[in-house]
Amino acid sequence: MAYTLHHPKWHRDSKPIFWWVRNWASIAFILRELTSVAVAYFAVLLILVYRALQSGPEAWAALVSMLANPTMIAFHVFALCTLLYHSITWFNLSPKAIVIRLGRWRIPDLLIAGGNYAAWIFISAMIALAYVAS
Amino acid sequence: MNKSNDPFWWTLFGAGGALSAMLVPILLFLIGVATPLGWIDAPSYAAVSGLMLHPIVRIAAFSLISLSFFHWAHRFRFTLYDGLQLKHLFQLIAVICYGGALAGSIAAAYVIW
């Protein structure tokens, strides 16, 4: 299966390392995959939040002032845009994997994706309310 | 045919991707943008502790952190293969990615409890 056929007169092109900069679809794909870095970053941030919480009010205040730094805010706005790209592309792809058929009728992609988006908005609203209420 | 362990990592990738897609944007918005900009009043240390140190919230937070790391690990491994053609370094990349995710998860467990 993995044997690569060869003939001396055939011409084979090799793919350059930066093959993906040549068109927008490929660039969008690589950017989509790189959003995982922002996901990992947030996990690190959440660890830092817990570390500050466990260490006491002074550590917490230090973290809060670090988060208020304009550079951090700008960085977080950028990270937020990245994460929105992750969420949107993820939900848009959900109908590819989630195929539900009722008889001959397949639930349209728009409904599957829409269901994901609805859940996202609902959960986000719940979290925001819990945060603001505290 | 060699039976790969990719299905295991892919399951974690999928779970981490779905969970992070649902939860992370709003959380980062609240913690990293809205509160520092003053759009929302910063909750007191006591209020945040009460919320986040609640056992169920701790379990949820650990799950989110760990699965996010494993989501990154699996996805970044393939990004290095596709984007930089580093597949020949597959052992090193696997150790760095999955090992890093494991290390991150252990750090999270240590800090949260």
Added chain:
Amino acid sequence: MPTNITLQVLRYLPEDGGEPVFQDYEVPLRADWVVLDALNHIKDHIDGTLSYRWSCRMGVCGSCGMMINGTPVLTCAAFLESFAPGPIRVEPLAHFPVVRDLVVEATDFVNKIKDVKPWIVRETEKPLSEGEFRQTPEELADFKQYTMCINCMLCYSACPVYGLEPGFTGPAALALAQRYNLDNRDQGNQERMDLLSNDEGIWSCTMVGECSEACPKGVDPAGAIQRYKLAGAADWWKSLITRKGK
């Protein structure tokens, strides 16, 4: 509207040695002409040495796939006017060895198609006396989309993973495997799963999605592979539990 349009065709003549080189041809810009018509015009009236494959000229045989301005398309479906004023860059299908001019070597693809066991696999043969296999319209709807593949290989040209790893089974072959997996007459799911749930099968796919974009028949191989991954993951976890149960 201009009366002519230029085609920049990549020529490769192995008997002359050397590298592939672009050659310009000027063809009439007719409203009802597709790129295939332009190529036939070149061959008939301008340069008879140009080599390329084509057959039905109506999008069902899958022979005339080529790269037009860097995108894999069926040349019988690409109207000249949509590229006006041009020039139009015509190259052989990407990720395959080039035999001559626009003709590529498709053996790897053919082998991959054979490898997925694209036939009804039965654990227990049904004797003729028991009658035919029955299939409701609902059961047909489960896999019908994946039967539409015309083996045009555009998805292989669009897939960056196949371009980087020629060992990858590829979109069309995996969609074909699903065509049989989801067929209620077939009992070969486990056989194909054992063959394809590995690094050269479904797990190399990173869901780029370009294969489904390129497919002229709406087969959606990306979707087929995503569903296959779900099934593959479930199968892996199940085998873990059944192994522990022993």
